[in-house]
Amino acid sequence: MPHRSIPGARGRVRPLSLLSDPVLHAPCREVTGFGPQLSELVEDLFATMYAARGVGLAANQVGESLRVFVYDCPDDEDVRHLGHVVNPRLVETGGVVVRGPEGCLSLPGLEAGTERHDEAVVEGFTVTGEPVTVHGTGFFARCLQHECDHLDGGLYLDHLTGWRRRRLLGQVAKAPWNRDQAGGGESGS
Numbered sequence: 001m002p003h004r005s006i007p008g009a010r011g012r013v014r015p016l017s018l019l020s021d022p023v024l025h026a027p028c029r030e031v032t033g034f035g036p037q038l039s040e041l042v043e044d045l046f047a048t049m050y051a052a053r054g055v056g057l058a059a060n061q062v063g064e065s066l067r068v069f070v071y072d073c074p075d076d077e078d079v080r081h082l083g084h085v086v087n088p089r090l091v092e093t094g095g096v097v098v099r100g101p102e103g104c105l106s107l108p109g110l111e112a113g114t115e116r117h118d119e120a121v122v123e124g125f126t127v128t129g130e131p132v133t134v135h136g137t138g139f140f141a142r143c144l145q146h147e148c149d150h151l152d153g154g155l156y157l158d159h160l161t162g163w164r165r166r167r168l169l170g171q172v173a174k175a176p177w178n179r180d181q182a183g184g185g186e187s188g189s
């Protein structure tokens with residue numbers, strides 16, 4: 001499709017919201033206006049996701065409490081899935097529950113084995129208001145569930161229990177981006 005522009009090419013790379021930001025912990029608002037501002041947000045999400053080398057990004061991860069996410073994500077067969085969903089609803093999950101490595105651009109550099117369904121179906125709209133249905137399996141199904149969680153104010157951390165959760169929280173406490181954000185502690189070393 002040479003006549004189509006590359007997603008994110010016109011977008012602006014925005015600062016990422018990190019774990020302690022309240023915008024990540026509250027449900028996002030439904031999108032009601034399908035105008036140029038929404039297209040701009042989707043472009044910014046792509047630009048920011050690519051700059052951070054992510055496979056998915058939700059709008060609240062760039063500080064916008066709106067129900068939108070973008071993705072460019074392989075499945076387990078290495079098929080690439082590229083797109084965006086406005087006002088997504090996770091309408092179906094199925095298949096086996098698989099624990100696999102999962103990370104998040106709002107907890108940079110960290111990951112943990114997280115349980116997800118192997119199949120997921122998301123319904124929503126495109127940036128121009130056309131209905132869209134996205135089917136995912138494997139790693140892409142994981143991505144769809146992860147991004148839907150974000151828009152409800154959730155994180156993959158919420159799915160962890162026991163030592164996996166304790167270990168990740170310990171890594172968060174020691175992460176440079178977390179210390180910087182807290183603004184406390186001693187400088188140096």
Ligand SMILES: [Zn+2]
Pocket residue numbers: 103104105106146150
């Ligand atoms: Zn995430």
